[in-house]
Amino acid sequence: MRCVCRLLPALAVLAMLAVALVPAARAADPMTGANPTAQSVNERDLLNALGKLQGRITIPDGKAATLEQPQGREYRSFHERVLPWLAGIIILAVLAGLAAFYLIKGRIPAPPRDPGGRTVLRFSAVERLGHWLTATAFVVLAITGLNYFFGKRLLMPLIGADAFATWSHWAKYAHNFVAWAFMLGLLVMIVAWVRDNIPDRVDIAWLRAGGGFLDGSHPPAERFNAGQKLMFWGIVIFGLAISVSGVLMLFPFALLDINGMQFAQYVHATAAVLLIAVILGHIYIGTLGMEGAFQAMESGSVDLNWARTHHSVWAEKVLAEERAPRAGRPGTPAPAE
Template sequence: MLNTSLNKSLRMMFALLALIMSIGLVMPTAHAADEQSSKQQTATTSDADLWRAVKAGESGYSTDKALEANVLINKAGNQGKEIRNTYLKPAIVVAIFGIFGAFLFFYLVNGPAKLAHGFSGKMMERWTKADIKLHWIMAITCFILMFTGVFIMLGRHFIEPYVSEGLWAGIIAASKFSHDWAGPVFIVSWLICMIKWMPLQTFKMYDLKWFLVVGGYINFGPFKGKHPDSGFANAGEKMWFWTLAIFGLFISISGLILVLPLLDLPREASIATLLVHGICAAILIGFTIVHIWMATVLSEGGMESMISGYCDENWAIQHHNLWYDELKANNAIKYQD
């Protein structure tokens, strides 16, 4: 009986001791697991906060002392890229294909503005040789800038997928080189043209009628045969001039800022400059297409004056009658020999 009680007591003591030892082993493990889970949760929260701050463009610390070196991801850069891809690229596409297509449709429906009395055969001076040289220097460099700019901006969409990597790299390198070096020539020629031709480009009250009858270019309906008064430059040419003057100034300044290597601008300023440059380019591309259509196929005899410097007398009478009358009154018409 005594042995049975003793054995029972010993078993109970061993069981109690085992229970105590088990609790002692489990508690540190559970505590360690809770601590590890807490650390993981804290780390996850800290990482999320860190990357949220980085993506928001907040500054940190870097041993690099360059401008904005403490900013890992620049918010303005991503926003500028989104604006460029969402709005600027489609605007350039519309400026090229939309406006060209609209004028092509107008030409097919309306035809050119023909001379009411045909060509007289007498050619009178309209532009000097210096004017012609200036015009074509500016025009050629403008074309180079437009084509290379379009390649740089949109080439990855309509060129890169269809050529080899080496050819694509060569196209981009050549485009950038041509763009950078044609820019200064354009700026100088643009500035001289603006100064030289500005006195001829002031708007007059009779220019309003030119717009109301669409310059006399429409060959049907109530507008047919309407030839509004015009001085040396008609209202459309004046609009083109001031568009080139204003946006040419912005595109020249922004272009210089983008290529000058010594300028260390904040990222926000660089992105804003790039967007201004692109917006001005889209506007000038659109107006250039309009200018080319109006001066060539839509105006019979119009292109001749910018090639030789002389225009047909009947063309001058029909499209620039006030200028012609002034020259005739002053006996200042210079005919081609």
């Protein structure tokens, strides 16, 4: 009995220590929510908490409590280092490739004009309006967008900090507002041309012949050849990706949290660089690369022989359609027997 009584104070001290220490050990870190001593430690929570600078605030914007998050550092290194390098390399490589093609192959010449001077309508006024709206908007967006990557590094040393600040201020406004014109134009082009860009058998033969770019041949093509169809779908995919991510960034945190915002920026910038590369090729072919192409988007009409040479299947269809309604139209004199 004496022996047990001697142990009692020691047991009491142990019990008090257990009460004091165990809850402290089990409690999660109030800043990070991670509990390193819990039975099943969530490794991801711990890694995410690593290096986070976070505190408690009383203003309504709870996001301000996190000064730095680990993903933010990955995002910053992608945005500040990887992406500008990638963009520079891709754009310069495309420009060098086009210049080499032009120097080696020269322009694709236009065929002799139709002896009767006949032309066919290639693009309606609405199609041209949609195209030039998108094209003008895209050029503005590309220049003002590239300013985010290269302005501080390349332009500021040339024009000085003050001029660069003023230019960037207006470039940012232009980027945010002209984006809506781009989206409208993109929608018009998708509605107008989606049907004519569905792949078919003619495209396989066109692709097998390499579009005739190397041997100067003119493989049969529909209204749009396989190369144009590939470009169209590239524009649709990258254009929609840029538009959706762009709208999400125009309304920050309306639908996304900080990680979502960073993801939207990854998508926006990467798709924009890829679209710029595609469009550089398109602008080259539409102006310098192919004689007679620009006229199609300028006046809407092309010489019949040009249409027969570059889009033979389509040209024959248009001619057949032109003949058919005239023959069937009431009141049209039937051809003499």
